[in-house]
Amino acid sequence: MPKADFLTGLALIGLSLYVLIESWRMPRLEHLKIHPLSVPGLVPAFLASVILIFGTALVIRSILRGGHRLGFTLEGFRQILNKPGNRRLLLTAILSIGYAVLLIGTLPYWLATGIFILLFIILFEWKQGMDSATWRRYLISGILIAILASTTITLVFERLFLVALP
Amino acid sequence: MTVLIDNLARFLSAIGGFITPMAFLHIGWATLLGIIIGALPGLTATMGIALITTLTYKLPADLAILVLICVYVGAIYGGSRTAILINIPGTPANAATTLDGFPLAMQGLAGRAMGVATSGSVLGSFIGMFFLATIAPILGNYALKFQSYEFFWLAIFGIVISGHLTALEDPIKGWIAGFLGLLVAMVGQEGIHAYERFTYGTTELLGGFALIPAMVGAFGFSEVLSVMRNPPAEKAESPRDSIIPKLADVLRYWRTIVRSGLIGTVIGIIPGVGEDIGAWVSYAAARRKSKEKEKFGKGSIEGLMAAETGNNAVVPGAIIPALTLAIPGSAPAAVLLAAMFIHGLRPGPLIMIESPQFVYQVVAMVFFATLAIFIYGVGLSRVLLKVLAIPRTRLMPIVFVLCAIGSYAITTRFFDIYVMIGFGIVGYILRQMRYPMAPLVLGIILGDILDKNLRRGLVLTDGDLTPFFTRPICLVLWLITFSSILLSINPVRHALMEIFSWFGLKIRQLMDR
Numbered sequence: 103m104p105k106a107d108f109l110t111g112l113a114l115i116g117l118s119l120y121v122l123i124e125s126w127r128m129p130r131l132e133h134l135k136i137h138p139l140s141v142p143g144l145v146p147a148f149l150a151s152v153i154l155i156f157g158t159a160l161v162i163r164s165i166l167r168g169g170h171r172l173g174f175t176l177e178g179f180r181q182i183l184n185k186p187g188n189r190r191l192l193l194t195a196i197l198s199i200g201y202a203v204l205l206i207g208t209l210p211y212w213l214a215t216g217i218f219i220l221l222f223i224i225l226f227e228w229k230q231g232m233d234s235a236t237w238r239r240y241l242i243s244g245i246l247i248a249i250l251a252s253t254t255i256t257l258v259f260e261r262l263f264l265v266a267l268p
Numbered sequence: 269m270t271v272l273i274d275n276l277a278r279f280l281s282a283i284g285g286f287i288t289p290m291a292f293l294h295i296g297w298a299t300l301l302g303i304i305i306g307a308l309p310g311l312t313a314t315m316g317i318a319l320i321t322t323l324t325y326k327l328p329a330d331l332a333i334l335v336l337i338c339v340y341v342g343a344i345y346g347g348s349r350t351a352i353l354i355n356i357p358g359t360p361a362n363a364a365t366t367l368d369g370f371p372l373a374m375q376g377l378a379g380r381a382m383g384v385a386t387s388g389s390v391l392g393s394f395i396g397m398f399f400l401a402t403i404a405p406i407l408g409n410y411a412l413k414f415q416s417y418e419f420f421w422l423a424i425f426g427i428v429i430s431g432h433l434t435a436l437e438d439p440i441k442g443w444i445a446g447f448l449g450l451l452v453a454m455v456g457q458e459g460i461h462a463y464e465r466f467t468y469g470t471t472e473l474l475g476g477f478a479l480i481p482a483m484v485g486a487f488g489f490s491e492v493l494s495v496m497r498n499p500p501a502e503k504a505e506s507p508r509d510s511i512i513p514k515l516a517d518v519l520r521y522w523r524t525i526v527r528s529g530l531i532g533t534v535i536g537i538i539p540g541v542g543e544d545i546g547a548w549v550s551y552a553a554a555r556r557k558s559k560e561k562e563k564f565g566k567g568s569i570e571g572l573m574a575a576e577t578g579n580n581a582v583v584p585g586a587i588i589p590a591l592t593l594a595i596p597g598s599a600p601a602a603v604l605l606a607a608m609f610i611h612g613l614r615p616g617p618l619i620m621i622e623s624p625q626f627v628y629q630v631v632a633m634v635f636f637a638t639l640a641i642f643i644y645g646v647g648l649s650r651v652l653l654k655v656l657a658i659p660r661t662r663l664m665p666i667v668f669v670l671c672a673i674g675s676y677a678i679t680t681r682f683f684d685i686y687v688m689i690g691f692g693i694v695g696y697i698l699r700q701m702r703y704p705m706a707p708l709v710l711g712i713i714l715g716d717i718l719d720k721n722l723r724r725g726l727v728l729t730d731g732d733l734t735p736f737f738t739r740p741i742c743l744v745l746w747l748i749t750f751s752s753i754l755l756s757i758n759p760v761r762h763a764l765m766e767i768f769s770w771f772g773l774k775i776r777q778l779m780d781r
Contacts, residue, residue, distance in 0.1 A: 106701050114444065121451065124466065131461055139726040142463040145719040146454045149447055156444045163440075191497040194664070195693075198489065202672045202685050215669050222665035226496075251666050255673060263326055265677045 104169025107160050114157030121150035190226070197222050211267040216252035220244050278625060279401060282632035291334060291636075294327075298335040299640035302342020303648065304655050307350050307358045310495035311667065313343035313543070313600040314709075315487040318480055321607040322674035329611035334633045336607055337587075340600050341393060341637035344543050344579050345645065348385035349652055352378055353504040361543030361582075364551040364575035371567035379509035380517075384569055386645030387513035388525065388576030393638040395529025395577075396536060396584030401631045403537070408592040408620035408627070416725035417736050421745035422539075423450075423718035426595055426710055428749045430540025432756065434704035439756045445703045446540075449711020450718060452477055459720045472683040479606040479712060481675035481684040482691045486705055487599070488671040489692025492664050494699070504656045511649055521573050524554050528577035535578075536585020540710035542598030543579040543586075550578025584634050591615045591627055595714065599706040602713055610678075 125143035130136075164170065182188055197218065205214035223244035228237070259265045286295075298320070305316035320339050324332035347358025352369035365385065372381035414422070427450065431442025455466045456476025467473040518525065528550035535546040554574030555564045564571045586597025587604070594616040596602035608615050619627060675688040695705060729735055736742055754760045 103701070110701060128465065129463065131463070134461070136461060137727040137730075139731050140460055140723040142458050142461060142465055144726075145722055146451065146465060148722070149451045149454065153444065153447050153451065156440055156447065159440060160444070187497045187499070191493055194493055194496040197665075198492065198668050199689055201668070202689055206672065206676075206685065207682060211673075219665045219669065222668075223662055226661040227659075247662055247666075251669065255666075255669060258323075259673055259677060263323065263677065265673075266680055267673075268676065268680075268682065 104164040104167040105172055106169075107167075108164035108169035108172070111157045111160035111164060114153055114160065118150040118154035118157060121146055122154070125150065193225060194222075197225070207268045212252050212256040215255060216248045219251050220248035223247060275401065275405065275628070278628040279631055282625065282628040283635065285330075285629065286334065286632055286636055291331065294331055294335050295338050295636050295640050298338035299342040299637055300644060300648075302339035302637075303346035303349075303641065303644055304652065305339065306343030306346025306348075306362075307652055307656060308658075308663065309350055309354075309356045309358055309501055310491050310660065310664070311343075312359045312487055312491060313340055313347075313361065314483065314603055315491060316340075316343050317600050317603040317607070318483040318487060319670050319674050321480055321603060321610065322484075322677050324607070325610070325677070329613055330629060332611050333604070333608060333613070333630070334636070336604055337630065337633040338637040338640060340604065341580070341583055341634065342641055342644075343600075344583055345385070345389040345576075345641045346652075348389065348576055349382060350504070350656065352381045352385065353507075353653075353656070354502050356501055359543070361547055361579040362575070363544055364547040364579075365572060367551070367565050367575070368563075368568045368571040369575075371565070372569075372572065373507070375567055376508060377567070378505075378507035379511040380514070380569075381572060382507065382511040382645070382649075383513040384517055384572050385576045386511070386642065387518050388528075388573045389580040390513075390638055390642045390645070391518065391525050392529050392532055392577035392580035393583060393634065393641070395526065396533045396581035397631055397634045397638065399533045400584035400588055400634065401628070404588050404592050404627050404631075405620055405624070407588060408617065408624075411592050411617035412621075414593075414617060414741070415739075416721040416728065417739055418741045418745070419717055419721040420725055420736065421742050421749070422593065422595060423714040423721070425745045425749045426539030426714055427707055428752050429538055430710050431704070431707040432752050433538070433541045433545050434706045435702065438702060439752075441701070441703045442707050443753075445698065445705070446707030446711045449708040449713075450715045451711075452482075452708075453712050453715020454719065459716060460723055472681065477687055477691075477712070478678065478684055480603070480610075480678055481687040482712060483599075483603050483606070483709060484671050484675050485688035485691030485693075486695035486708065488674075489668065489688060490695035490699060492668050492671070493692065493696045495660055496664055500660060504653055506650065506653055512646055517569055517573065521570050524557075524570050524574050525577050527553060527557070528574045529581040532578040532581025533585035533588075536582035536597045536601075537588050539589060539595045539597060539714075540599070540602075540706045542600070542706055543582040546582035546585075547575040547579035550574045550581075584631075587630060587634070591619055591630060593617065594717070596710065599709050602706075602709045605713065 125147035128143035130141050201218035205218060224241060227240045260267055302316060305311045306313060316339050317336050320336060324335050343359055344361050347362035348365050350356050350358035351362040351365035352373050355366050355370040357363040357366055369381045427446035428443060431446040432439040435442030455473055457464050457474050464474060531550045531553055532546040535541055535549055551571055551574050554570055555561055558570055560568060582598060586601035588597065590596045590601045590605045594605060596605045605615060614622060671688055672685050675684040678684060699705060725736060737746060
């Protein structure tokens with residue numbers, strides 16, 4: 103955790119400095135003769151200052167706990183990627199983001215949704231060395247769930263909630 | 269006395285308003301869905317309410333809020349089933365329930381444990397509801413005296429206390445989450461001069477980040493990610509004994525029930541401190557006061573009762589500040605608050621003047637939702653086990669589809685889907701690093717209140733900060749806020765302890781003379 107805290111602290115310092123600069127650069131709207139203490143940049147600058155303090159505290163604390171010795175190696179990175187949990191996480195993220203960003207809007211909604219659900223189910227339920235009968239059973243139930251879920255969701259949103267689907 | 273009779277009449281008329289087949293239909297499906305959402309590990313109350321909000325746009329306002337409250341009450345109760353049967357809290361609110369619920373199930377008493385959870389949840393909800401009906405009108409009237417100075421401190425107080433209590437072992441992370449939330453709220457057109465902050469010319473960001481897609485991301489997508497990362501849950505088995513709540517358990521532990529109900533309500537009222545903390549604090553208090561301390565953690569009925577009473581009492585408690593101050597008491601209440609705004613309701617200090625009846629309608633909604641969890645609690649067992657048996661590989665893609673379409677449906681903008689994904693990823697990373705989500709959400713809601721009131725206050729006093737520190741309510745709020753921060757800095761705390769013990773010693777010496 104100290105390593106993560108060290109990096110988060112740095113990111114927070116970066117973010118708060120950025121917000122401070124942006125707040126300073128915001129117009130003071132003098133031509134509107136507004137009260138100088140009601141300028142738009144006041145509160146963001148205040149919040150950024152607080153985050154700057156917390157971020158610095160986080161960095162100092164993590165340095166005291168040795169978090170600044172990051173020691174990143176390619177091997178360590180590979181080990182992280184090889185953990186089954188992290189692989190599942192990565193696959194979930196790729197599938198979900200791919201569906202939301204690429205599939206929706208490109209394909210008709212029902213089709214995009216059906217493909218996503220089917221892919222999700224078969225990619226996660228497929229195991230090496232699975233016999234073909236089990237595999238076929240998984241595949242058929244995956245297809246059925248995909249069709250059922252995608253049709254229901256499409257109909258409910260389009261007909262019942264009158265949403266213009268993407 | 270007349271006020272009391274007036275209020276009772278309003279409550280009864282609100283109850284009468286919901287005795288329609290349509291309302292019962294909604295109570296029925298929404299509470300059941302809430303219980304299922306709560307029972308499924310990975311689907312939380314906040315996520316459930318956020319997703320269901322997107323399904324209730326087309327409903328009339330009162331029915332939509334009724335549905336959401338039923339989902340809320342149902343989800344917090346439903347999580348107890350999973351906690352008892354498979355030792356995994358269905359929602360974070362049921363974490364304390366696992367401590368004694370699961371050992372009871374291991375002793376073959378799963379049914380009895382579920383009965384205790386049902387009676388605890390129902391009574392906790394009723395205790396909270398009583399205080400919702402009595403405190404909300406008083407607080408509402410009192411809040412009319414609040415000016416910009418008080419609202420500024422209320423926002424800071426909310427963030428600091430919520431940050432502290434939701435990240436007890438490392439409060440700085442809670443505060444960071446809260447202030448990040450406030451910062452997120454700065455994006456978009458500001459409320460005084462209509463200047464566009466941090467929008468960089470995009471029209472999508474003019475209104476800032478919409479709360480519902482942000483919540484669906486932070487509580488929905490990030491949860492999908494973490495559920496898929498964790499190893500699969502064990503399969504639950506059917507209880508062998510009766511799940512009907514026993515009156516003897518209630519009578520024997522009535523003190524624990526009342527205490528936990530009170531604790532839950534108070535925790536609920538504190539901004540952004542939710543059901544999980546309510547359950548933990550009730551559990552700890554019950555253990556401290558118990559005559560059977562040794563049983564705690566090994567299958568204590570009293571401990572289970574305390575946890576389940578405490579978490580459900582938070583629900584009405586958390587609605588109190590949401591209704592009267594527009595400051596949510598918990599993360600699910602934050603979504604509920606957003607939903608109220610979407611439906612054109614205006615919670616806040618003016619509620620007791622503009623629509624006092626609505627407060628009692630909400631009380632009536634909690635009442636019906638509680639009755640429904642009781643009915644399902646007694647009758648529902650096998651259906652829920654079937655739902656729990658659905659593998660996550662089949663459930664999670666559907667949940668994500670709902671996250672995406674739910675975010676899109678509000679304003680039919682692709683941008684909101686991207687907001688959901690962005691908040692989901694950031695939420696996941698922050699959660700992995702032990703940053704609590706509740707203060708973040710609270711920050712997003714309180715950002716606007718803080719922004720307007722700080723600047724308004726400064727303009728009113730022409731830059732003089734004195735009223736911010738000397739007005740009575742401000743004084744209390746900033747003293748609590750600063751002591752909360754100072755006391756969590758170790759050297760400061762030790763120094764204060766030294767000073768206090770030195771004073772204690774001196775006083776004792778003086779007394780001895």
